Structure formats: C-alpha cells, structure tokens
Amino acid sequence: MNAPALPTLLVVDDSPDILILMEELLSDQYNIKTAPGGVQALEIIDSSSPPDLILLDCMMPGMDGYETCRKLRSSGAAGTPVIFLSALSSIEERLLGYSAGGDDYVCKPFEMPELIAKIERQLAVSASKRELGNQLNEAVNAVMSSADMVGEVGVVLDFQRALNACSDYAGIAAQLFESFERYRLDGCIRIQGKAGSISLNSKTSCTALELSILDHLAAQKPDPRIRPFGPHTSFNFGSIILFLRDLPMTRPADMDPELSERYGRAIDNVALLVEGACTKVAALDNELAVRDLNATVINMVGMTRIALADIAARNQEQSAEVQSLFEALAKDVDDSYIHLGLATQQEDFLSGLIKSYMTAVMQSLAKGRETESRLGQVIEQLGQLE
Structure with missing residues (x-):
C-alpha cells in the first residue's frame, strides 16, 4: 500500500537564503515549492494544482505579500491557507494581513516548532473546511436567499x-x-x-x-x-x-x-x-447563579438536618441523665433520713425541695426541646427549595 502523499507547501520570499533554509528544514515533512516573489507565486498556481498551504513573506519588492494574498484569493488558491511571515508584529500589520485574507501570522525570527505547529493547525482546519464545504455553501445560500425576502x-x-x-x-x-x-x-x-x-x-x-x-x-x-x-x-x-x-x-x-x-x-x-x-x-x-445558590442552600439544609438530629439525640440523653441523677439523689436522701435524726416535717420539706428543683430543671430542658422543634420547622421550610 502506497504511503499518503506529503502536503505541498509553497514558500514565497524574496530572500534566496530563506527559501533554501525553509526547503532544508521542511522537506522531510512536506513537498516544498518555492517562489522568489508574488508574481512567480501566481504563475506557479496558475500553471499547476494549488498547494495545500502558502508561507508568504509580507515585505517583498514589487508586489508585496498583502497584494499577493489578495490576488491569491481571486485565483485558483482562493481556499488555500496563507500564513504570513514578517519581522513586523504590530496590530496594524496583523490587520493588514487579516484584511488581505491571511489565516495566521508568524513573526521573524521564529522558532521552527512554532511554525510547524501553525502549519499543521491550518492544514487540519483546511481539511475540515473541505469536508463541510458543500453543506456550508448550501446553508449560506439558503440564508442569503431568505435575507432577500x-x-x-x-x-x-x-x-x-x-x-x-x-x-x-x-x-x-x-x-x-x-x-x-x-x-x-x-x-x-x-x-x-x-x-x-x-x-x-x-x-x-x-x-x-x-x-x-x-x-x-x-x-x-x-x-x-x-x-x-x-x-x-x-x-x-x-x-x-x-x-x-x-x-x-x-x-x-x-x-x-x-x-x-x-x-x-x-x-x-x-x-x-x-x-x-x-x-x-x-x-x-x-440562572447559573441561582442554580449555584440553590445547590449551596440544599447543601446547608442537609448539613443542618444532620446537626439538628445530633442535637436532639444529645438533648434526649441529657434529659434522661438529669432525671436519673435527681431520682438517685432523692433515693439517697430518703435512705439517709434514718441517720440524720430529722423530724418528719423536715424530711418532707427536704424531699419536696429536691422534687421542685428536679421539676424546674426538667421544664428548662423541655424549653430547649421546643427551640429544637422550631428549628426543625425552619429547616423543613428551607428544604422545600430542593
């Protein structure tokens, strides 16, 4: 099976040294054609199939790179990617290249890996354009027709x-x-x-x-x-x-x-x-901000539910422990009466005092559970955002 043909690059530059250098550096990966000026580049394109990509120097005597590119865009290379090579890098120079129909711009002196990366990218884009060309043309024609109506x-x-x-x-x-x-x-x-x-x-x-x-x-x-x-x-x-x-x-x-x-x-x-x-x-x-806020609220509601459940369990354990302690205290006091030699009235007063404090403490704990219940209702209302 024959190996696929190498992509053809046309290098246009008025410097013979640059043409020789580019041919030496790129010939392993591409089929290189060279032209010393814009007129010769147009002659090459008119006399043969258009190249796959053109590397075009901006500053050349006679027909410069921008004029050459404009003429290329009305020739058989109308769809061929053009990468400008120039020692000038200002935005004005780049705009000139864009207006002339260029696809990319590489400043001299350039690094060869950068140039090859840009060449490969433009070749890939060109291949994609060819695949979609017919569909795009049909779509554009349909849209242009509708604009008239x-x-x-x-x-x-x-x-x-x-x-x-x-x-x-x-x-x-x-x-x-x-x-x-x-x-x-x-x-x-x-x-x-x-x-x-x-x-x-x-x-x-x-x-x-x-x-x-x-x-x-x-x-x-x-x-x-x-x-x-x-x-x-x-x-x-x-x-x-x-x-x-x-x-x-x-x-x-x-x-x-x-x-x-x-x-x-x-x-x-x-x-x-x-x-x-x-x-x-x-x-x-x-909409994105609202979604993010809702997600935050939902996460907070979930975390608060877990914390509230933990608080409820702790409160219940605390209430049971307090009640157990008071009951043990009351029993110990009752058992000690025989040794204290108190009158019956004094014993009743002391037992009643312990019971009253136990009742007060249990009521205080109950109020805490009421607060806990109210917090639970608030959490459920926030949970309706889920």
Whole structure:
C-alpha cells in the first residue's frame, strides 16, 4: 500500500537564503515549492494544482505579500491557507494581513516548532473546511436567499425570538452569525461571562490572527462601544466583543449615498442584535447563579438536618441523665433520713425541695426541646427549595 502523499507547501520570499533554509528544514515533512516573489507565486498556481498551504513573506519588492494574498484569493488558491511571515508584529500589520485574507501570522525570527505547529493547525482546519464545504455553501445560500425576502427589521425580530431557545453562549453566537449572514456580514466574536469565554468565527474556532484582534479589542476601554477599525467596525459591549470585516464606520464623502446609508443601518442593526445578546448572556449568568445558590442552600439544609438530629439525640440523653441523677439523689436522701435524726416535717420539706428543683430543671430542658422543634420547622421550610 502506497504511503499518503506529503502536503505541498509553497514558500514565497524574496530572500534566496530563506527559501533554501525553509526547503532544508521542511522537506522531510512536506513537498516544498518555492517562489522568489508574488508574481512567480501566481504563475506557479496558475500553471499547476494549488498547494495545500502558502508561507508568504509580507515585505517583498514589487508586489508585496498583502497584494499577493489578495490576488491569491481571486485565483485558483482562493481556499488555500496563507500564513504570513514578517519581522513586523504590530496590530496594524496583523490587520493588514487579516484584511488581505491571511489565516495566521508568524513573526521573524521564529522558532521552527512554532511554525510547524501553525502549519499543521491550518492544514487540519483546511481539511475540515473541505469536508463541510458543500453543506456550508448550501446553508449560506439558503440564508442569503431568505435575507432577500425578509427586511432588516425582520432579521432583528427573528433573532430576538430565536434567543429564547438559546441555552449557552455557543447558541447565542450561532444565532448572531446567522443574522450577520443575512446582512451579508462576516467577522469574529467573543462572549464571556460566568460560564467562561468562547471565541468563534462564522464557521469554527477563531484563527490565531482573529484571537489577537479580539485580545486587542478587549484591552481597549469600553467607551465608545462602537468604533471604526480601519475599513472594519468593532463592538465592545462588555460581555460581547465583535469584529466585523468590510463594514466601514467611517465612510468617504464621495461614497454612493445609498450604500453609505445601508452601512449605517447595518451598524445600528448589529448594535441592536448585540444588545439583545448581552441581555441573554446576563439571563444565562443569573440562572447559573441561582442554580449555584440553590445547590449551596440544599447543601446547608442537609448539613443542618444532620446537626439538628445530633442535637436532639444529645438533648434526649441529657434529659434522661438529669432525671436519673435527681431520682438517685432523692433515693439517697430518703435512705439517709434514718441517720440524720430529722423530724418528719423536715424530711418532707427536704424531699419536696429536691422534687421542685428536679421539676424546674426538667421544664428548662423541655424549653430547649421546643427551640429544637422550631428549628426543625425552619429547616423543613428551607428544604422545600430542593
């Protein structure tokens, strides 16, 4: 049986030394193709099957990596994962890579284990996308068709109704992405609360580049909650952080008025969706808090019942012991009368005194049992929370 073919990687870099180094380091695990620039990379792709992954240098003379990636996305390698390689690591550079269609970003100089891990992750994601591609395309087409029949306000109303059935953060995110698709929008989202935190895009878990963008947004002050992010728009509502690509908040004066108005309405509608989602997150968090409180109360009721039962047993033993002691005292006193030489009246007085104190002590113990009974009633009332 033939061994499976090695994945094909296309390495694009204007440095011959880098191309030689990458081929030497990666050729044991991958089939390596190299190109000294963006134009040559496009020629390779046009003349053969697209590679499984592309390692693309950002800074190259002539056609840089970002322009090359944009052209790749309109070529036969539209679905091929692209990992940018760059000595620049600022958020602006990462945004350029994201806008150009990149899937991940590795800063130079890099550690080879890190690079291989990112390559393997992107290859795995790409394989999953291929398996789900047909189903996703059918679902997207169905949603896009429905968007033509339902108005923008209808999308918000449908979303609010769908929220009622959401039982976790992932369900809320799924409903948001469904609404975004009906508005022809795409991006990534982070939902965080008492149940933890999730970061997703419209298809799966966020890419490393998307995570870095969400981290950057989370580190910013929450006001204003909606702000431009280059040609994109970000939403930070505390429990929900959202990044939508190609939704310009700042629009040039010469933009088509109808298109500019549509972008403005889209931002307003997305804000309504996110506010509704935040309310649902708070409701789920409150339900979780109530469940935790109920569990605590139930545990305390159980422990108190055990303690009360122990107190009741001890009180009963104490009452029996006190009564036994008084009875023994009375008997000893009666037996000693013959030796004390007391008059009958004195003996009766002494016996009566002992009996009166015994009665008083037993009544005091009985009051303790009344308190115990009342505590038992309170515990039973609390137990109705179970």
